[in-house]
Amino acid sequence: DNVADSQGVLQTHFFSKILGEERELNIHLPKDYDSTETYAVMYVLDGGSHDTNITNTFDILATAGYSPKTIIVGIPNMNAKNREQNLTPPFMRRDNDDENSELGEGDKFLRFMESELFPFIERTYSASQVRLFSGNSRGGLLVMYSLLYKSDMFHARFCYSTPFWRQDNILVSKLAEFVTSKDTLNTFIYM
Numbered sequence: 001d002n003v004a005d006s007q008g009v010l011q012t013h014f015f016s017k018i019l020g021e022e023r024e025l026n027i028h029l030p031k032d033y034d035s036t037e038t039y040a041v042m043y044v045l046d047g048g049s050h051d052t053n054i055t056n057t058f059d060i061l062a063t064a065g066y067s068p069k070t071i072i073v074g075i076p077n078m079n080a081k082n083r084e085q086n087l088t089p090p091f092m093r094r095d096n097d098d099e100n101s102e103l104g105e106g107d108k109f110l111r112f113m114e115s116e117l118f119p120f121i122e123r124t125y126s127a128s129q130v131r132l133f134s135g136n137s138r139g140g141l142l143v144m145y146s147l148l149y150k151s152d153m154f155h156a157r158f159c160y161s162t163p164f165w166r167q168d169n170i171l172v173s174k175l176a177e178f179v180t181s182k183d184t185l186n187t188f189i190y191m
Helices: 051-063 080-087 106-124 138-149 166-180
Strands: 010-016 021-028 039-045 070-075 127-136 156-160 188-190
Touching: 010 106, 021 051, 021 106, 039 051, 039 106, 039 138, 051 070, 070 106, 080 106, 080 138, 106 127, 106 138, 127 138, 138 156, 138 166
Parallel strands: 039 070, 039 127, 127 156, 156 188
Antiparallel strands: 010 021, 021 070
16 A cells, blocks of 8 residues: 655555564665566655655765665654664664563564565565664664674665664674674675
């Protein structure tokens, strides 16, 4: 059920069996979208807040010839609890200030992306399997955790204002250990 809003953003919904909930998506197709071509896809956490700015940036870069045209998929949060649960890595507390806080379910959210979201986007739009991932603040935690979860899941990762310091830099420590154990990684990371 694609419905375009006043800015031409396609808003669609589909049910996730993994998350057990209906998910909303904001789809931004490139200018002059051509279904006979394929496009890289940028998956943007906190959709509704960040996907429009990223879309505008990609439009400018593509027009100037610095970037290929890209489909932007904004993934809105359903509520604050949902954001804490989905965007926090499974070894980190959802509430940084509560020692007894439940752990995040970022691994479950990444399984949803890999098993349900990617196939949905790739069969519905002219999407290639070149995938980019963007997250701000807590979303940046999930973007970086995705490197540990499955390093080849995304071709590029973008983290903005990410609280890497949380819980005594636990994510930084895990990433340092992971990176030093690898000879090469086929991904680009921007922080």
